[in-house]
Amino acid sequence: MQKIVIIPTYNERENIQDIIRTVFQIEQGFHILVVDDNSPDGTADLVKQLQTEFPNELFLLQREKKNGLGRAYIAGFEWSLQHQYDYIFEMDADFSHNPNDLQKLYEACVQGADLSVGSRYITGVNVVNWPLSRVLLSYIASMYVRWITGMEVMDTTAGFVCYKRSTLEKINLKKVQFIGYAFQIEMKYRTYAKDLTIKEIPIIFTDRTKGQSKMSAGIIKEAIFGVLKLRIKKLFNRL
Numbered sequence: 273m274q275k276i277v278i279i280p281t282y283n284e285r286e287n288i289q290d291i292i293r294t295v296f297q298i299e300q301g302f303h304i305l306v307v308d309d310n311s312p313d314g315t316a317d318l319v320k321q322l323q324t325e326f327p328n329e330l331f332l333l334q335r336e337k338k339n340g341l342g343r344a345y346i347a348g349f350e351w352s353l354q355h356q357y358d359y360i361f362e363m364d365a366d367f368s369h370n371p372n373d374l375q376k377l378y379e380a381c382v383q384g385a386d387l388s389v390g391s392r393y394i395t396g397v398n399v400v401n402w403p404l405s406r407v408l409l410s411y412i413a414s415m416y417v418r419w420i421t422g423m424e425v426m427d428t429t430a431g432f433v434c435y436k437r438s439t440l441e442k443i444n445l446k447k448v449q450f451i452g453y454a455f456q457i458e459m460k461y462r463t464y465a466k467d468l469t470i471k472e473i474p475i476i477f478t479d480r481t482k483g484q485s486k487m488s489a490g491i492i493k494e495a496i497f498g499v500l501k502l503r504i505k506k507l508f509n510r511l
Contacts, residue, residue, distance in 0.1 A: 275378060276303045277361040278348035282338050284365040285313040291363075292322055292330060295371045302374060303357070305331045306365075307348045309338040340451025341431075342458075349440050360435045369432040373475045377434035385471035386439040387463045389425065390432030394472040401479035417457050420499045423464045426472060431456050442466050447511075454498035461502050465511055 277295055281288060288306065295302055304326075308316040319332045333351055335344065345362060352360045359378055363369045373390055380388035392398050393414060399407050410429060417428040433456075443462045450458045463470055505511045 274303070274357045275301060275359040275361065275374075276305055276352050276355075276357040277363050277374065278305050278307060278345060278352065279363055279365050280307045280309070280341055280344035280348070281311060281315045281319075281365050282309045283311045283313045284315050285311070285318060287365045287367065288315050289318055289322060291365050291367060291371070292319070292326075294367075295363075295374070296326060296329065298371060298374065300375055300378075302361075303329045303331070305333060305348055305351060307333045307335065307344045309335050309344060340455070342448065342451040342455030345455065346445050346448060349435075349445055353437065353440060358437045360437065360440060362431055362433050364431060368478055370475065370478070373432070373473070374434075376473050376475075377432070380471045380473050381434050381436050384469060386436050386468035387460065387470045388434045389427060389430050389460070389470060389472045390475040390477075391425075391427040391430055391472035392475065392477045393426040395474040398474065398476045399479075400476060402477075413453075417499050420503050421461055421464070423461060423470075425460055425464075425470055428460055429453060429456050432475065432477075433459075439463060439466075439468055442468070449501075450498050457499060458502060461499075462511065 279291065292304055295304055306319045316332060316334055323330050323332065333347060335347065349360060359381055361374060361377065369390060377388040377390060393411060397407060397411065414426060414428045417423065418425065448458055460470060502511065
């Protein structure tokens with residue numbers, strides 16, 4: 273079964289080589305696709321250097337400009353489907369997601385989940401190095417999403433996930449609207465709307481120690497109003 277980890281990057285020069293090497297050290301047959309949004313810090317150049325070392329496992333998709341996390345992932349999904357991968361993962365470049373948990377997400381899908389989610393909140397609040405305000409924002413956002421959508425997912429904004437190939441094929445990726453924080457919510461909701469199985473796996477999320485967060489007020493606004501739009505579209509069978 274072919275497995276690929278999609279890592280979107282924008283100015284991740286400080287992290288990208290270490291995260292790639294760490295994933296490959298797991299020795300569980302994971303490939304990596306880096307989707308770089310024309311990082312001015314030369315992130316893509318470092319990936320190209322590593323491709324000489326990992327020519328059959330490391331791939332690079334370069335986009336012309338930075339236009340949102342969601343668009344980067346959609347490009348990565350489409351590439352991965354075209355290249356016949358069976359299990360497709362999302363993971364951040366900054367070590368906030370522990371690469372050792374990739375195998376747990378994979379096993380959950382092998383055992384029947386259509387989408388497995390690395391969850392910060394399924395067994396309490398498992399977040400390290402976040403200020404209390406950020407923890408509350410994330411936790412309350414997930415409560416809000418559950419209330420609006422009816423999904424029984426504790427960590428609706430999680431960005432550490434594994435999709436079965438068949439799951440992404442059932443979701444019309446061209447209809448996915450949101451590009452920021454709401455993208456993760458929308459993908460879970462579209463999976464839920466197809467009556468597919470979502471399984472949460474407990475993880476410990478550790479905030480980045482290198483580089484800068486991409487969170488912004490615009491991203492949060494998109495999430496708040498985006499959830500309402502998704503629910504309304506579902507009610508009118510227009511999702």
